[in-house]
Amino acid sequence: MITIISLALVCLSLANNVYTEVSRHQIFATLGRNVSLPCRLSFSDGFSFDGIGKRVKWTKLEDPNDETNVLISMGFHKIIYGRFENHVDLLEADQNDASLIITNLQPDDFGTYKCEILSGMDDVVVEIDLRMGGVVFPYSPRLGRYNLNFHDAEAACWSQEAVVASFEQLHQAWIGGMDWCNAGWLNDGTVQYPITKPRQPCGGNVAAGVRSYGRRNKTNNHFDVFCWTPGYNGKVFFLDEKLTFLEAEQACEDGGAELAKVGHMFAAWKLQGYDRCDPGWLADGSVRYPISRPRMKCSPTEAAVRSIGFPEKKHKLYGAYCYRG
Numbered sequence: 176m177i178t179i180i181s182l183a184l185v186c187l188s189l190a191n192n193v194y195t196e197v198s199r200h201q202i203f204a205t206l207g208r209n210v211s212l213p214c215r216l217s218f219s220d221g222f223s224f225d226g227i228g229k230r231v232k233w234t235k236l237e238d239p240n241d242e243t244n245v246l247i248s249m250g251f252h253k254i255i256y257g258r259f260e261n262h263v264d265l266l267e268a269d270q271n272d273a274s275l276i277i278t279n280l281q282p283d284d285f286g287t288y289k290c291e292i293l294s295g296m297d298d299v300v301v302e303i304d305l306r307m308g309g310v311v312f313p314y315s316p317r318l319g320r321y322n323l324n325f326h327d328a329e330a331a332c333w334s335q336e337a338v339v340a341s342f343e344q345l346h347q348a349w350i351g352g353m354d355w356c357n358a359g360w361l362n363d364g365t366v367q368y369p370i371t372k373p374r375q376p377c378g379g380n381v382a383a384g385v386r387s388y389g390r391r392n393k394t395n396n397h398f399d400v401f402c403w404t405p406g407y408n409g410k411v412f413f414l415d416e417k418l419t420f421l422e423a424e425q426a427c428e429d430g431g432a433e434l435a436k437v438g439h440m441f442a443a444w445k446l447q448g449y450d451r452c453d454p455g456w457l458a459d460g461s462v463r464y465p466i467s468r469p470r471m472k473c474s475p476t477e478a479a480v481r482s483i484g485f486p487e488k489k490h491k492l493y494g495a496y497c498y499r500g
C-alpha cells in the first residue's frame with residue numbers, strides 16, 4: 176500500500192548555476208514491499224532525453240550534511256553503491272522516467288531521497304520523504320490492562336486483523352506524535368511505550384522518547400500490546416441506531432458486512448481521516464469512535480480513536496461500526 180501525499184512545498188535551490196525548482200513528495204510504504212520513488216522529466220514541448228545525454232543521480236540524505244550515493248546513471252553506464260546493490264534499480268518506464276525502485280523495504284531504507292536529472296537544459300530535482308506506512312495501535316482486551324503474555328499478545332493483534340508491531344514501527348509512530356502511557360509487547364519480545372509529552376505519571380519528567388522495559392519473559396510477564404496493520408481496501412461505516420452488541424453484529428451482517436475489528440477502525444481513522452463523533456460497537460465488544468478533527472465534546476485536544484471500554488453487551492446505547500471488504 177503506497178500513498179503519495181503532497182506536492183505542496185516547492186522551493187528554489189542552486190544547481191549547476193541555474194535556479195532549479197525542487198519538488199517534494201511524501202510517500203508511505205510498508206516494510207518488506209517494493210516501492211517506486213517517482214522522478215521524471217516532464218517537458219511540455221515534448222522534448223525527451225535519449226540514452227546519450229542522460230545523467231541521473233539518486234542520493235539518500237542521511238542528515239543535512241551527509242548525502243549517500245545510491246545510484247548514478249550516465250548514458251549507458253549505471254553504478255549502484257554499497258548496500259543498495261541488488262536492492263534498487265531505475266524503473267525506466269519510458270524515455271523521461273528516472274524513478275527509483277526499491278525492493279523488499281528494510282527499516283534503514285526509510286528517510287529522504289534526492290533525485291537529480293541533469294539534461295543540460297531543464298534540470299530536475301526531486302526530494303522524496305519515504306515513510307513507513309500502516310498504523311500502530313495499542314491494545315488491551317476486555318480483561319483490562321496488563322493481561323497479555325507475549326503469546327496472548329500475538330493472538331490479540333491477530334484477532335484485530337493486525338500483527339504485533341516492530342520497534343521500528345512504534346518508533347515511526349512516536350515520530351508521528353504517538354503518546355501512550357501503558358507499556359506493550361513488541362515483536363522482538365521487548366516491552367516499550369512511546370511518550371511525546373513527558374509527565375510525572377508516565378515514567379517521570381525525563382526526555383520524550385520510546386521508553387523500554389527491555390526484554391521480558393514471554394510466558395510469565397503480562398502487559399498490553401502494540402499492534403500494527405498495513406491498512407485495508409475495504410470501507411468502515413457507521414449504523415446510526417441504538418443497538419445491543421448482538422443486534423449490532425446482526426445489523427452489519429444484514430448489510431453484507433461485519434462488525435469492524437479494532438485494526439479496521441484505526442486504519443480508517445489514520446489512513447482515510449475517518450471522523451465520527453458517535454460511539455459504536457466493534458467486533459471485540461469494545462465501543463469506540465474515530466476523531467480526526469478534534470472539537471468540543473469529541474476529543475477536544477487531539478485526533479484519536481476514543482474508547483469507552485467494554486460496556487455490557489446488552490446495553491442498547493450505541494451504534495455499530497461495520498466493515499465491508
Ligand SMILES: *[C@@H]1O[C@H](CO)[C@@H](O)[C@H](O)[C@H]1NC(C)=O
Pocket residue numbers: 207208209278279
Ligand atoms: C518485488 O520485486 C521483486 C523483483 O522484481 C519481486 O521478485 C518480488 O516479488 C516483489 N515483491 C513484492 C512484495 O511485490
Ligand SMILES: *[C@@H]1O[C@H](CO)[C@@H](O)[C@H](O)[C@H]1NC(C)=O
Pocket residue numbers: 392393394395
Ligand atoms: C520464564 O519464566 C519461566 C518460569 O519462571 C522460566 O521457566 C523460563 O525459563 C523463563 N524464560 C526465560 C526466557 O527466562
